[in-house]
Amino acid sequence: MKAKSKSNDEMRAEYDFDYSKGVRGKYYKRLIKEGSNVVVLDPDVAKAFRTSKEVNEALRSLLEFIKATRQAAQRSSGRAKKRRTSGQ
Secondary structure (H helix, E strand, O other): OOOOOOOOOOOOHHHOOOHHHOOOOOOHHHHHHHOOOOOOOOHHHHHHOOOHHHHHHHHHHHHHHHHHHHHHHHHHHHHHHHHHHHHO
């Protein structure tokens, strides 16, 4: 007969961590200094998006809109300048 194996609920000794010695926010200042890709959404904004994928799609769409708007504005202002200088 095989000996009974340990319960799957028990952690191995090397994973046993004494949380009383932990320091909350130990790396917080370093993250702020070096930058981080974690963004916390306000609750009203978070309600509009269920997943990070939805947030990324919305932001990419907004970036494309901004880029197109800038290009259109540059084209229209460039034409206006040409008309003024050629008309004088």
